[in-house]
Each structure stands twice: as C-alpha cells, then as structure tokens.
Amino acid sequence: MRKSACVALGLGGAVIAALAAGSAMAGQELGQPLPQRAPEKVYASVCGYCHGTNVGPIILGRKLAPALIKTMVRSGMNGMPSFRPSEISDAELNDLAVWIEKSKANPKEKGK
Numbered sequence: 059m060r061k062s063a064c065v066a067l068g069l070g071g072a073v074i075a076a077l078a079a080g081s082a083m084a085g086q087e088l089g090q091p092l093p094q095r096a097p098e099k100v101y102a103s104v105c106g107y108c109h110g111t112n113v114g115p116i117i118l119g120r121k122l123a124p125a126l127i128k129t130m131v132r133s134g135m136n137g138m139p140s141f142r143p144s145e146i147s148d149a150e151l152n153d154l155a156v157w158i159e160k161s162k163a164n165p166k167e168k169g170k
C-alpha cells in the first residue's frame with residue numbers, strides 16, 4: 059500500500075515536470091499580447107468576411123472618417139458585430155481606420 063502510493067506520487071511529479079517543461083519549450087509567454095497585425099491583414103481576415111461580399115456595405119474607397127470606423131468596430135450596429143480590444147487591439151484599430159479611409163475602392167468587392 060505504501061509502496062504503490064509512492065509510485066503514484068512519483069508518476070504525478072513526472073507528469074507535472076513534463077507539463078512545465080512543455081509550456082516553457084513552447085516559447086510563448088502567457089498573458090503577452092500577440093504581435094500587431096497589419097491593417098490589410100485585419101481587413102482581409104475580419105472585415106472582408108462581410109464587407110465586399112454583399113453582407114455589409116462597401117467601406118473601401120469611400121473616405122469614411124476614422125472616428126466613424128472605430129465607433130462601428132467597438133460598438134457594432136444591427137448586422138455589424140462589435141469587436142473587443144482582445145480581438146482587435148487599439149493600435150490595430152487606429153491603423154485599420156486610417157488605412158480604410160485612405161483605401162481605394164476594390165473592383166473585385168461586391169456590395170453597395
């Protein structure tokens with residue numbers, strides 16, 4: 059009985075040590091923000107899902123004011139979802155809003 063308890067404890071310790079080593083080896087610090095994404099990447103992977111595909115209005119090439127874009131992204135409206143800073147950081151949103159304002163219309167996009 060005492061022996062098997064010792065073996066069980068030993069195994070548990072080995073598993074904990076392996077887990078600790080595994081997370082250290084992954085090289086990713088928990089609680090650290092992800093690197094900032096370029097505005098065209100955010101647009102393509104998040105906004106372009108709806109805008110330019112007939113779901114949301116066309117927003118490229120319309121010189122939309124950055125303040126309007128930022129309000130829409132943080133607050134949402136009807137079919138437009140809101141996004142938290144953990145999804146799109148403030149720095150990413152600032153760059154994205156300016157990038158959209160200055161963007162040219164993309165003739166491949168569909169919508170009105």
Ligand code: HEC
Pocket residue numbers: 100101104105106107108109113114115117122126127130131135136137138139141146154158
């Ligand atoms: C799930 C689909 C969806 C996604 C994803 C989405 N939008 Fe929208 N968006 C909409 C819809 C639908 C509207 C129209 C809302 C309304 O007027 O009622 C809209 C409206 C807007 C408007 C106002 C446009 C105007 O003509 O006044 C802006 C600006 C905007 N979205 C920016 C963004 C940005 C930037 C992103 C990416 C971070 C994004 N949206 C992601 C669906 C989406």
